[in-house]
Amino acid sequence: MTLAGLAVTFLGFVIAFISLGVTSSTGGRMGMVLVGIVVSLVGIMGVITPAYQKKWIWKK
Amino acid sequence: MTKKIVLIVAVVSCLARAGEVRAQTPAPAEPAASAAQAAPSAVALTDADLKAAVKPTDRANGDPDGALTGTANDIAISDAKAGLTLTDVLNQIGANRIGVNFGWTLLCGFLIMFMQAGFAVVEAGLCRAKNANHTMMMNFMVYGVGMLAYFLIGFPLQMGGAGAIANLGGTPVLNSEFAVHLFGKDIGLFGNTGYLLMHHGTYDVAVMVIFLFQMVFMDTTTTIVTGTCCERWKYSAFMVSTMFLGAFTYPIFANWAWGGGWLAMLGANFGLGHGYADFAGSGVVHSVGGITALACAFILGPRIGKFTRDGKPNAIPGHDIMWVLCGCFILAFGWFGFNPGSTLALSGNGGLRAASVAVNTMLAGMTGSFGGILYMWIRYGKPDASMSGNAFLAGLVAITSPSGFVNPVAAAVIGLVAGVLVCVSCEFVERILKVDDPVGAISVHGTNGIWGVIAVGLFSDGRSNYGGSWNGVAGNVTGLFYGDAGQLVAQLMGVATLLGFVFVMSFVLNLFVDWFVGQRVSAQSELDGLDVPEMGAVAYPDFVLRTEPTPVG
Numbered sequence: 001m002t003l004a005g006l007a008v009t010f011l012g013f014v015i016a017f018i019s020l021g022v023t024s025s026t027g028g029r030m031g032m033v034l035v036g037i038v039v040s041l042v043g044i045m046g047v048i049t050p051a052y053q054k055k056w057i058w059k060k
Numbered sequence: 061m062t063k064k065i066v067l068i069v070a071v072v073s074c075l076a077r078a079g080e081v082r083a084q085t086p087a088p089a090e091p092a093a094s095a096a097q098a099a100p101s102a103v104a105l106t107d108a109d110l111k112a113a114v115k116p117t118d119r120a121n122g123d124p125d126g127a128l129t130g131t132a133n134d135i136a137i138s139d140a141k142a143g144l145t146l147t148d149v150l151n152q153i154g155a156n157r158i159g160v161n162f163g164w165t166l167l168c169g170f171l172i173m174f175m176q177a178g179f180a181v182v183e184a185g186l187c188r189a190k191n192a193n194h195t196m197m198m199n200f201m202v203y204g205v206g207m208l209a210y211f212l213i214g215f216p217l218q219m220g221g222a223g224a225i226a227n228l229g230g231t232p233v234l235n236s237e238f239a240v241h242l243f244g245k246d247i248g249l250f251g252n253t254g255y256l257l258m259h260h261g262t263y264d265v266a267v268m269v270i271f272l273f274q275m276v277f278m279d280t281t282t283t284i285v286t287g288t289c290c291e292r293w294k295y296s297a298f299m300v301s302t303m304f305l306g307a308f309t310y311p312i313f314a315n316w317a318w319g320g321g322w323l324a325m326l327g328a329n330f331g332l333g334h335g336y337a338d339f340a341g342s343g344v345v346h347s348v349g350g351i352t353a354l355a356c357a358f359i360l361g362p363r364i365g366k367f368t369r370d371g372k373p374n375a376i377p378g379h380d381i382m383w384v385l386c387g388c389f390i391l392a393f394g395w396f397g398f399n400p401g402s403t404l405a406l407s408g409n410g411g412l413r414a415a416s417v418a419v420n421t422m423l424a425g426m427t428g429s430f431g432g433i434l435y436m437w438i439r440y441g442k443p444d445a446s447m448s449g450n451a452f453l454a455g456l457v458a459i460t461s462p463s464g465f466v467n468p469v470a471a472a473v474i475g476l477v478a479g480v481l482v483c484v485s486c487e488f489v490e491r492i493l494k495v496d497d498p499v500g501a502i503s504v505h506g507t508n509g510i511w512g513v514i515a516v517g518l519f520s521d522g523r524s525n526y527g528g529s530w531n532g533v534a535g536n537v538t539g540l541f542y543g544d545a546g547q548l549v550a551q552l553m554g555v556a557t558l559l560g561f562v563f564v565m566s567f568v569l570n571l572f573v574d575w576f577v578g579q580r581v582s583a584q585s586e587l588d589g590l591d592v593p594e595m596g597a598v599a600y601p602d603f604v605l606r607t608e609p610t611p612v613g
Contacts, residue, residue: 006564006567009559009563010564012556012559012560013556013557013561013564014560015556016553016557017556017557019553020242020243020326024330026332026545026546026549029332029549030549033549033552033553036560037552037555039560040559040563041559043560044354044559045492045493049358049493049494049495052358052359052361
């Protein structure tokens with residue numbers, strides 16, 4: 001799950017980055033960058049956080 | 061008598077108006093021939109030019125008011141036979157300008173270095189007494205370990221392709237940037253010269269100044285992580301992790317933002333405002349530190365006793381709130397090196413805007429502390445001391461990036477938002493993410509660093525001019541509220557990079573540390589306190605320490 005979370009988080013960066021080549025409009029790039037940020041946040045908070053919470057010492 | 065008074069008033073009025081007209085009339089442009097004569101040449105100055113100069117004998121009785129010190133006699137003469145020439149005078153003017161900028165940048169670097177002491181006492185104060193020695197030792201050695209990594213690897217990666225820095229007299233030897241060709245443009249990824257400050261002519265005074273200034277910025281980043289990870293971080297793991305941060309994570313992102321990398325070139329290459337603009341490092345320094353701290357906190361897990369088995373957080377108060385607030389003032393003092401010093405100049409290319417940057421820094425710190433105090437007072441009925449300190453720092457973190465581009469009112473608003481945001485973020489990190497951050501560094505530096513980066517894209521008023529361009533784009537940095545949406549996109553691209561790239565890179569590097577060194581101390585060491593098991597001595601040998609209660613379960 002941790003690796004999946006890292007992959008999702010990195011995917012957010014990739015989405016934002018490729019906006020530079022996909023479109024030249026400011027609005028289009030802003031939309032893609034915002035989507036990228038949301039995807040990265042989902043990766044951190046939605047995937048990595050629950051994966052690590054299971055391992056923490058107070059859960060044992 | 062009345063007629064005389066009227067006459068006098070009329071004459072004075074006419075003279076005043078004439079003076080006003082003269083003052084508003086622009087000086088006539090110098091003819092081309094005159095400008096050509098001003099070019100450096102070995103024109104000897106005549107005795108008439110120097111007749112008013114002070115003679116050494118004039119100071120036989122000292123110079124108590126300083127009027128006789130610092131005159132034409134103090135200009136260095138290159139050829140004693142020719143005497144003082146126009147070339148000597150012009151060279152002296154150039155040397156003075158760069159000397160002022162060198163002095164300013166070095167002095168500000170020294171101030172930033174002292175911020176290490178501020179971080180040390182804030183973090184040590186917020187941890188328990190049984191871990192004080194360990195926490196102080198992390199903050200002490202982060203300076204040396206981080207600097208070693210930066211000297212060996214980090215600086216060339218960050219600044220090797222930065223190009224000439226005009227305010228420091230040019231650094232043309234920093235001219236090697238590794239780039240890939242994508243989307244029809246060169247995408248700069250890392251610098252590749254300046255190893256050991258000797259490689260390819262980088263044994264150069266201007267390079268030394270920029271190294272010192274950038275090194276203390278990097279050290280600030282590394283010391284953010286020690287706060288989040290204190291009270292459970294194995295000392296050996298801390299050293300290796302800090303080495304990675306100083307050698308790779310920080311320099312790579314700093315290259316992209318400050319070293320001529322692809323984020324800085326978003327404006328020149330893709331028409332996004334002036335590219336990613338981060339004046340003094342809300343993103344480069346603070347967010348990188350805060351996000352790395354988050355990655356490390358995931359891997360380390362919370363301290364024993366921080367959460368109950370059902371996930372409810374327990375408060376673990378620090379042992380010395382006086383050190384915490386004293387440290388906040390030390391940090392605020394150092395911030396006057398951090399932000400105003402980032403002009404890299406007082407003379408030329410907008411260097412005088414350092415005054416505006418300093419005031420913005422003060423204002424944001426003030427409104428940040430107000431925002432935090434009011435939030436805590438309204439929500440919990442008391443103005444919490446540690447959160448007041450954190451809100452103060454949050455305001456300073458948030459204004460770090462916009463300080464060079466916004467007006468004082470915007471600075472106050474940015475700080476106020478930061479003061480509230482840090483309180484909300486601390487609650488979110490602890491209660492929702494259930495991440496244990498003993499000092500609140502993830503919220504202070506990570507969350508508010510990102511807020512500062514976004515604030516540049518919103519509040520930059522287009523009135524700052526640092527030599528006519530920023531990141532190679534003519535004109536002034538202008539945010540969305542003043543008409544440039546492209547600048548906001550560039551800033552958001554920086555945020556996406558921080559979250560999607562820097563976080564992943566930090567996480568992976570620290571996973572390696574965990575696998576090969578082990579990040580966390582044993583449960584017994586943690587319960588005993590890390591001072592003896594990790595450091596071999598307690599911080600307060602004459603104190604009787606409280607016995608650790610059994611973890612709530």
